[in-house]
Amino acid sequence: MPNPKLPELVLSGVETRTLQGWTRRRKTAQALALRSRIVLRCAEGGSNSEVAAELGIQRGTVAKWRSRFVADRLDGLLDEPRPGRPRTITDEQVEEVIAKTLESTPDNATHWSTRSMAAESGMTQTAVSRIWRAFGLQPHKQESWKLSKDPLFVDKVKDVVGLYLAPPERAVVLCVDEKSQIQALDRTAPTLPLLPGTPQRATHDYVRHGTSSLYAALDITTGKVIGRLHARHRAIEFKKFLAAIDKEVPADLAVHLVMDNASTHKTPAVRRWLLAHPRFVVHFTPTSSSWLNLVERWFSELTTKKLQRGAHTSTRALNRDIRAWIETWNDNPRPYVWTKTADHILDSIAHYCRRINASGH
Template sequence: MSADTVRTWRRRFLERGVDGLYDEPRPGAPRKITDADVERVIAKTLEEKPKNATHWSRKSMAEHSGLSKSTVGRIWRQFQLKPHLADTFKLSTDPLFVEKVYDVVGLYFNPPEGAVVLSVDEKSQIQALDRSQPVLPIMPGMPERRTHDYVRNGLTTLFAAFDVATGEVITALHRRHRAAEFKKFLIRIDKEVPAHLQIHLICDNYGTHKTPAIRTWLAKHPRFQMHFTPTGSSWINQVERWFGFLADQKIRRGAHKNVQALEADIRAWVKDWNEDPKPFIWTKTAEEILDALANFCRRISGAGH
């Protein structure tokens, strides 16, 4: 606080003792909303739900509490309560969660010498969707408009290996999503990565990554080393962020009359990306990740240990 504020409170204490430290009456109309009113709104918001609804609105809380909608809104803003919003979360139950976090994050911060680290996954069931009517282009004062309904024109799956050091991506498109296609993708990686480099693959725990056929192939190619992310923790796999860029920039608002057109667009987008690749900068250490998760578990009710 400012030096003037300190001087004011010291002077009031010298003049009137402890009584001088109480707030003096403020000018203006007396306060109409009591602390009990505020406490009642907060308690209702946190501990109860309205009848026949999943969450409170300003209108329903105002009717229940007898306060105005604007007053309810001010109380919620003051205490950062947002009943209309809901977020998602999932805590991993992997018994080797800590070990896997240290393993994967260690590869991001300290990649082995003479090796390439690839973040690998599949974006499955990418739909070739075409709108039922032509898309209307953006105009001054009017956003791009499209029909809410669409026609499904088939599916494809994108296999991707994201080089965490350079940002370059090795990809392959297949119509099916089986261990056989994953094996073909491993063969492609083996051909494209220089033979003198070891290959560390960061994968999730999907069944196609662990079949006997895949294990047999890996045993015959010892330069490949698999590192599995914890179950339910796709956020730690960098290729997922790359998939997000692809979806935002090419797929989500795209219109494709067939799978071939969709795959051509994906190949073109990947080619442009690899002409100017950008790696992601990983900033969280394993200790920081584990501390953040521990704090979250302490905050949520019923999480136990």
């Protein structure tokens, strides 16, 4: 005989199939599967104590889920959303931190740190760090930039980028520049080798053994480099380098040179040489726009992979290493692929200028 004190529990056909499915599905949470078994057994009849004994659980657990099901049916068996810890930082506090970070500096420093901003705002360092990460703020970082004032900036960008994206037929495009004053440096003590758990170590001080200048021309199509080393970097050396290019590039090809406005590139002697060699066409990059010359990317790779941690006791040893590196590079050249159009570059610069003006700087 049913216990008159227990709430009546009668299942519909849909509820029965749903509960049976919850007990059988592999991906059902074990807590939900147990609650489903409790309700199914209770619907068959029996007291809470009997159901608890059969399922090996507490009587109070059976009573709880029987009542929840009677009140809310299937939804009553699902976990209610937990509110979690109440929010302790308001939108106004977040706005205050962002505004101070962008518009002010501490009295004793040039930029905010998480510690100084935490002391200023009354928050924890962790809270400040989370706010900065959420809004992409990095006060500890500073990058260099320079906007070209070249009156022909737009025309020169379109000219150079046009060469990169659509090189002319029957011609080679060479990015030309010199890396001057490369120092032959030797550490004052031997460099200690790399060990497990210990990086390679070198003394901070060094001895200078002279300098060398590298002239390089990067073929944008093949990635190969024509390089010449000289003790100095004057117009005389640059004209010798042009002659070396003329000798190495097949005579039936036009030569387009992308280079900057350095004074050594524009002397009367260089101009006369270019007039005497009409297959050479010069394309000047805008002033303060070395990023537009692809050979600068190659110079960066040379620096990081060979020069930065190298040790040389003479300029002869330095030059030998550089020549060997160029030969290795040319054995497996990797051209740098330019992807941005001139319009894209100019739009990006215009957008950045608008952002700076809008910020009040």
